[in-house]
Amino acid sequence: NKIRHLRQFLRGWVKNQNGIYKVEKERLKQIINEHDVKAESTLLNMSERNIKNEAEKNYKPL
Structure with missing residues:
Protein backbone atom coordinates (compact mmCIF):
# COMPACT_ATOMS: atom_id res chain seq x y z
CA ASN A 1 0.00 0.00 0.00
CA LYS A 2 2.81 2.42 0.83
CA ILE A 3 4.43 1.89 -2.55
CA ARG A 4 1.11 2.44 -4.32
CA HIS A 5 0.49 5.70 -2.46
CA LEU A 6 4.03 6.88 -3.16
CA ARG A 7 3.60 6.06 -6.84
CA GLN A 8 0.34 8.05 -6.99
CA PHE A 9 1.95 10.97 -5.20
CA LEU A 10 4.91 10.98 -7.58
CA GLU A 34 7.67 40.25 -28.45
CA HIS A 35 11.18 41.68 -28.39
CA ASP A 36 11.98 40.22 -31.83
CA VAL A 37 8.91 41.90 -33.31
CA LYS A 38 9.77 45.20 -31.65
CA ALA A 39 13.40 44.93 -32.84
CA GLU A 40 12.20 44.67 -36.45
CA SER A 41 10.61 48.12 -36.32
CA THR A 42 12.80 50.00 -33.83
CA LEU A 43 16.05 49.61 -31.98
CA LEU A 44 15.82 47.99 -28.56
CA ASN A 45 17.20 49.99 -25.68
CA MET A 46 19.72 48.46 -23.28
CA SER A 47 17.18 47.16 -20.74
CA GLU A 48 15.05 45.56 -23.46
CA ARG A 49 18.12 43.86 -24.94
CA ASN A 50 19.07 42.60 -21.48
CA ILE A 51 15.56 41.20 -20.92
CA LYS A 52 15.61 39.46 -24.30
CA ASN A 53 19.11 38.04 -23.76
CA GLU A 54 18.20 36.78 -20.29
CA ALA A 55 15.03 35.13 -21.64
CA GLU A 56 17.01 33.46 -24.44
CA LYS A 57 19.65 32.25 -21.99
CA ASN A 58 17.00 30.76 -19.67
CA TYR A 59 15.01 29.28 -22.58
CA LYS A 60 17.88 27.20 -23.98
CA PRO A 61 18.33 24.83 -20.99
CA LEU A 62 14.57 24.21 -20.89
Whole structure:
Protein backbone atom coordinates (compact mmCIF):
# COMPACT_ATOMS: atom_id res chain seq x y z
CA ASN A 1 0.00 0.00 0.00
CA LYS A 2 2.81 2.42 0.83
CA ILE A 3 4.43 1.89 -2.55
CA ARG A 4 1.11 2.44 -4.32
CA HIS A 5 0.49 5.70 -2.46
CA LEU A 6 4.03 6.88 -3.16
CA ARG A 7 3.60 6.06 -6.84
CA GLN A 8 0.34 8.05 -6.99
CA PHE A 9 1.95 10.97 -5.20
CA LEU A 10 4.91 10.98 -7.58
CA ARG A 11 2.64 10.85 -10.64
CA GLY A 12 0.81 13.94 -9.39
CA TRP A 13 4.08 15.69 -8.61
CA VAL A 14 5.49 14.98 -12.09
CA LYS A 15 2.32 16.30 -13.77
CA ASN A 16 2.60 19.48 -11.70
CA GLN A 17 6.28 19.91 -12.58
CA ASN A 18 5.56 19.38 -16.29
CA GLY A 19 2.83 22.02 -16.11
CA ILE A 20 5.16 24.53 -14.47
CA TYR A 21 7.85 23.74 -17.05
CA LYS A 22 5.45 24.31 -19.96
CA VAL A 23 4.13 27.59 -18.52
CA GLU A 24 7.66 28.94 -17.98
CA LYS A 25 8.75 27.86 -21.46
CA GLU A 26 5.74 29.62 -23.04
CA ARG A 27 6.38 32.77 -20.99
CA LEU A 28 10.02 32.92 -22.12
CA LYS A 29 9.05 32.23 -25.73
CA GLN A 30 6.50 35.06 -25.60
CA ILE A 31 9.08 37.52 -24.21
CA ILE A 32 11.55 36.58 -26.94
CA ASN A 33 8.95 36.88 -29.70
CA GLU A 34 7.67 40.25 -28.45
CA HIS A 35 11.18 41.68 -28.39
CA ASP A 36 11.98 40.22 -31.83
CA VAL A 37 8.91 41.90 -33.31
CA LYS A 38 9.77 45.20 -31.65
CA ALA A 39 13.40 44.93 -32.84
CA GLU A 40 12.20 44.67 -36.45
CA SER A 41 10.61 48.12 -36.32
CA THR A 42 12.80 50.00 -33.83
CA LEU A 43 16.05 49.61 -31.98
CA LEU A 44 15.82 47.99 -28.56
CA ASN A 45 17.20 49.99 -25.68
CA MET A 46 19.72 48.46 -23.28
CA SER A 47 17.18 47.16 -20.74
CA GLU A 48 15.05 45.56 -23.46
CA ARG A 49 18.12 43.86 -24.94
CA ASN A 50 19.07 42.60 -21.48
CA ILE A 51 15.56 41.20 -20.92
CA LYS A 52 15.61 39.46 -24.30
CA ASN A 53 19.11 38.04 -23.76
CA GLU A 54 18.20 36.78 -20.29
CA ALA A 55 15.03 35.13 -21.64
CA GLU A 56 17.01 33.46 -24.44
CA LYS A 57 19.65 32.25 -21.99
CA ASN A 58 17.00 30.76 -19.67
CA TYR A 59 15.01 29.28 -22.58
CA LYS A 60 17.88 27.20 -23.98
CA PRO A 61 18.33 24.83 -20.99
CA LEU A 62 14.57 24.21 -20.89
